[in-house]
Amino acid sequence: MRYVMVIDTNKCVGCSDCVVACQVENHVPMGYCRDWVVETVNGTYPSVSFEFRSERCNHCDNAPCVRTCPTGASHIIEGGIVLVTPEECIGCGACIESCPYDARYPHPEEGHVDKCTFCNHRLEKGELPACVSVCPTKCMYFGDLDDANSDVSKLLATRQHKVLAPEAGTKPRVYYLI
Amino acid sequence: METTRRDFIKISSLGAGGVALTSTTIPLSGIFGKKKPALDDEKLTKIPTYCDICFWKCAAWAFVDATGKIRKLEGNKNDLLDRGRLCPRGTGGIGAYYDDDRLKTPLVRIEEDGEQVFKEASWEEALDLVANKMKEIKEKHGPESFALLKHGSPGKHFAHLFQAYGSNTIAEPAFAQCRGPRDVGFKLTFGKPPGxxxxxxxxxxxxxxxxxxxxxxxxxxxxxxxxxxxxxxxxxxxxxxxxxxxxxxxxxxxxxxxxxxxxxxxxxxxxxxxxxxxxxxxxxxxxxxxxxxxxxxxxxxxxxxxxxxxxxxxxxxxxxxxxxxxxxxxxxxxxxxxxxxxxxxxxxxxxxxxxxxxxxxxxxxxxxxxSEKMRIPKYPQPPYPKPKWDAHTLSHHFPFANHGVTGDVIKASLIEKTKEHHVKAWMVAGTNLTKSVPERAVIESAINELEFLVVVDTMPMEITGYADVILPECTYLERYDQLRNSSWRTPSVALRMPAVKPKYQSKPAWWMAKQLGERLGLQDYFDYEDYEEVIKWQLEHVGTSLEEMKHLGVKNYDRRSKNLxxxxxxxxxxxxxxxxxxxxxxxxxxAGFEPFPVYKEHERPPKNYLRMIYGRAPMHTFSKTVNNPYLNELKNENLLWINPRVAKKWNLHYGQKVWLKNQDGVISTFPIKVRMTERIRWDSIYMVHGFGHNNKNLTRAYSKGASDTKLISKILTDPIMGGTGLRGNFVTILTEEPTKNIES
Structure with a gap:
């Protein structure tokens, strides 16, 4: 079992439904977010194009946050999901510093570090992460890369794709179809 | 009331005895307080609704917890319009309910120590006042002189009241400020608008x-x-x-x-x-x-x-x-x-x-x-009286205006513009007129001459500041409304029912309309205790029931005609x-128009001016969602899109606050931040519509960004149907703060 997320930038319209759905689903405090949308523009008018990307924790195979965590609060569970155990987190912020994706934030009231969980609580019930299930363009796919018949495996086998900050060597598990 | 200057009142300016409305901000931990685990759907009750954040009306479920709190909204998978996926506004729709800047009680304008202020009123008091004014206008000028300017679900309930009362002086910005030209153009060609x-x-x-x-x-x-x-x-x-x-x-x-x-x-x-x-x-x-x-x-x-x-x-x-x-x-x-x-x-x-x-x-x-829609029978009622004149009379100079033209109703309220058909009072329901209709100066002059203005809204939008009476409507999550009957590939009905009780003293529009109707002796038009009875009756006439619909939310039907x-x-x-x-x-x-479209050159920007183009952002609807706590998180201000080469010429930098001045000298109330981007032409600027709110009681939206509508003082009128062309305005950029011009 190896959970991955695949996001088709050709379909994304940058509406941020993924952001608000996550906020509601996971009680993300106001002013913070576990996922966000980035726009990068290339070229000069009128030879110009841009890309929208819904970004979040990349649930890296080689996760620097897990390596740097002094207490073991940041850990990897079955399926490769990187989680934080709030009770074990001392809020030192080492993981925040080490993350090349800026995916973590200190919870302003509870003190621990917080981030995307791939909606593990929904996966346990056989549901998709909130961001994936709400997306009006259906540009987000979620599934098991170990299963050759899954949508995500098929998409990655047939479509051109990229990951963010590959040079960091983190082996991220959020892929972008380009 | 004389045609005295009607001051724009901030809603917090309450008279003696009134309690100042607090505008607390939502705590960081969100609206549900601390230490809430992620949602467990199995412990939540699903109540059907259809979204009211825009006009698309996607069928949805409101998830309510054991303590009676709405926890989230999700699309209804059986709805062919949204297929279980709401847009960001629909997902963030719960913010409309939780927004603590909402209108909380009826408010009535009074004069105190020479100053106009709002006083909290009971529903009895506020409704009596509105009903008495309706009677007075009817006696003095005829019911036609009381106009309804409306949008969306509340508008429909009040349109029923107004027609029963004898006024069809009804208009909505959806026609002359939006899709009217397209509907008329397609109807002329295909015999049918796109719908x-x-x-x-x-x-x-x-x-x-x-x-x-x-x-x-x-x-x-x-x-x-x-x-x-x-x-x-x-x-x-x-x-x-x-x-x-x-x-x-x-x-x-x-x-x-x-x-x-x-x-x-x-x-x-x-x-x-x-x-x-x-x-x-x-x-x-x-x-x-x-x-x-x-x-x-x-x-x-x-x-x-x-x-x-x-x-x-x-x-x-x-x-x-x-x-x-x-x-x-x-x-x-x-x-x-x-x-x-x-x-x-x-x-x-x-x-x-x-x-x-x-x-x-x-x-x-x-x-x-x-497309096809359902044939839902109308709940039994007496026929409406025939008004002597209506919104169409006011727009006779636009031969193809098949809906009321907002601007004509507004202009018919100006004494010098009016010959025989004088509008003396307005009800404004569900539309923030100063942001949905251009020519602010004309609107303000018209309002000054009105004998009475009542505004129905859920939020203290700018238009409420001009009202004599403000009636607080509850949000769509707290009320019954008309059944949704959308035209589509196949017909369907969708139910909106209250997920929770109305917060504060707010009430549904159907209730207000009925209360006013009863006070006006129109009870035969409101022959039910609760709007639920109307829904129930209608559902039974389309082969379902309220009970069934509570479980389904939306019901899909086969087409009557064979061919899609x-x-x-x-x-x-x-x-x-x-x-x-x-x-x-x-x-x-x-009718004296070109039988084929022809090209006419339109004015180009004068030197040092840029054409003002505006549009939508996917997380907002018009100006009405900017204060929604969830949607405000996604986008809390609009930015001034400007080509980098132009920005260089003007010596602007990214994020710089600038003011805009249009060709008529109208200056934006608030500054807007510069966004240099190659995505815009060099002869134009772009901004998202609906920002630059000037009512302080919209605590999140106030003073954020610039209002495009305020900068539209020049209208290019469509002589065929009265549409107000809005793209003929040009702006120049001021880097220094102009004379303080923030409205009250």
Missing amino acids: SPENTDLRDAKCIVLIGSHIGENMHNSQVQELSDAIDKGVSIITVDPRLSTVANKSKFWLPIRPSTDMALLLSWMHVLIYEELYDKEYVEKNTTGFEELKKHVRQFTPEWAYPITDIKPEMIRKSAREMAISAPSTIVHPGRHVVWYGDDTQRSRAIAILNALLGSWGRRGGFYF YMDEKATQKFKTPSGKIELYSQKLKD
Whole structure:
């Protein structure tokens, strides 16, 4: 079992439904977010194009946050999901510093570090992460890369794709179809 | 009341005895307090609703916990409009309920120590006051002099009250400030407007042509979903826009046109389709009238003619026209929605309709389907009295205005403009008039002359500041409303019922209408205790029940008519005078207008001015969602899009706060931050509509960004139907704060 997320930038319209759905689903405090949308523009008018990307924790195979965590609060569970155990987190912020994706934030009231969980609580019930299930363009796919018949495996086998900050060597598990 | 100056009052200016409304901000931990685990759906109750954050009306479920709190909203998977996926506004719709800036009690304007203030009032007191004013206006001037300016669900309840009362002086910005020209243009051509939702078969389209329409930024849910499906199937998109919009970026052809010259491009496309013989000959022969005249008319409009006008190279015009023809009839030249641009908008919509006719896409798979809605019987009521005059009387100078024209109702309230039909009082329900209608100065003058103004809203929008009485409406999550009856590929009904009790003292619009009706002796028009009875009765007449609908939320039905598309073997009858698709419009000719669209040059920006273009952001609806705590998190201000080369000339830097001044010297109330981007032409600026709120009681929205509407003081009127063209305004940039001009 190896959970991955695949996001088709050709379909994304940058509406941020993924952001608000996550906020509601996971009680993300106001002013913070576990996922966000980035726009990068290339070229000069009128030879110009841009890309929208819904970004979040990349649930890296080689996760620097897990390596740097002094207490073991940041850990990897079955399926490769990187989680934080709030009770074990001392809020030192080492993981925040080490993350090349800026995916973590200190919870302003509870003190621990917080981030995307791939909606593990929904996966346990056989549901998709909130961001994936709400997306009006259906540009987000979620599934098991170990299963050759899954949508995500098929998409990655047939479509051109990229990951963010590959040079960091983190082996991220959020892929972008380009 | 004399025609004294009606001061704009901040709602917190309560008179003695009133309790100042606090505007607490939502705590960081969100609206549910600390230490809440992620949601467990099994412990939540699902209540059906349909969304009210925009006009698309997606069916949804409100999830309510054991303590009676709404925890989240999700789309209804059985709804063909949203297929279980709400847009960001729908998902964030719970913020409309939790927004603590909401209107909480009825408020009444009083004068205290020479100052006008609002005083909290009981419902009895407020409703008595409104009903007495309605009686007084009726006696003094006739009921027609009390106008209703409305939008959406609340508007429908009050339209019923007003018609029972004897006034059909009713208008909504949705016509003259939005889609009127398109509906009229398509009706003249095909005998039918595209409707809402539009009957565009995007799902199966092979080519989609968008003229300034920015699907994906206008988050019309089904259209965004179907566009995305079409992208999966390899659709080719052609976008005409001076800005690299979200959808322009996904297009095979982006035509970065010089603003205001779309008509020239459309005419040259017709030229190419006809003279390269790419049009659907059989379809045109069988279904249309006026082709030979059209052929003669567009002969001169070559791509070479259009090039210096539009900045689009002839080769690009030809290539894109051929692309449309290759995919025809599964090619949609999209009618758009907000199309009041340059005052020749009905004619531009006609040009779009004619292109579709040439491509044979009306009534074809992947083009325009024949939509159908339910026949829901009207709850029994006496017939409405016939008013002596109505909104149409006020707009007689616009022969094709088939809905009330907001501007004419407003102008009929100005003494010097009015001869016989004088509007003396308004109810404004569900529309923030100073942000939805241009020409702020005219609106303010009209309001000053009114004898009475009552405003119904959920939020302290700017328009409430001018009111004599404010009635706080509860949100859609707290009320019953009309059944949703959307036109679509197949008909359906959807139920909206209260998920929770109304917060504060707020009440549903149906209740207010009934209460006022009873006070006016119109109880026969409101023969029910609760609107639930109306819904129940109607549902039983369409073969279901309230009980069933509580479980389903939305019920889909089979079509009554067989054909979703044109029956190729039969002769199609169109609801036009000739029974055919009218390429040539005798009706327009008879009314003194051009029977074919023609290109007219529009004014270009003067030196040191840029054309002001505005549009939508996917997380907001008009000006009404900016204060929603969830949606405000996504976008809390608009930015000034400006080409980097222009920004350099003006010596601007990213994030710099600037003020805008238009051609008439109107200055933005608040500054707007500069966003240098290559996505916008050098002769234009762009901003998202709906920002720059000036009511402090909208604590999150107040002073954030600039209001495009305020900067629209010049109107290019569509003589055919009264549309208010809004794109003829130009702005220059002020880097120093102008004289303090923040309104009260």
